[in-house]
Amino acid sequence: MDWQLLGIAFITVFLSELGDKSQLAAIALGSSCNSPRAVFFGTASALLLATFIGVLVGQGTAEVLPERLVKAIAAIGFAVMGLRLLWPKSELSDVSEESE
CATH class of the missing domain: 1.20.5 (Single alpha-helices involved in coiled-coils or other helix-helix interfaces)
Structure with a gap:
């Protein structure tokens, strides 16, 4: 595994997500429910899926263009x-x- 690339990807996505509307939605959901664990797992899985789709599209694009x-x-x-x-x-x- 390329640890430098992993670190760059983590830092880039982490910094770009701070204050993002998805984070604000998670804050709103977390403050209005009794199960912050469910909000955490729901938002984390949504971010994982969106990122996975982005990586797949990026890889496919890189093979064509x-x-x-x-x-x-x-x-x-x-x-x-x-x-x-x-x-x-x-x-x-x-x-x-x-x-x-």
Whole structure:
């Protein structure tokens, strides 16, 4: 087993999940029930399943597309999402929302 890769994956996912909406949902569920153990196992298994699916999709993608292309697509996707968050709404979308 590649222990360095394991550590990098753990740290990356751990830090990205802190304050995530799934963690907030777990906090809400844990505070409103009498079985925190069930909430823990339910949320942990959901995260495991979602991660497993992501790894399988990533492995399948790596077999079909070159790594450099996948990284470029991911970078462009994150840049587009970041710009959309920073860019103010256009007046055209405001007009269409008002007519609904």
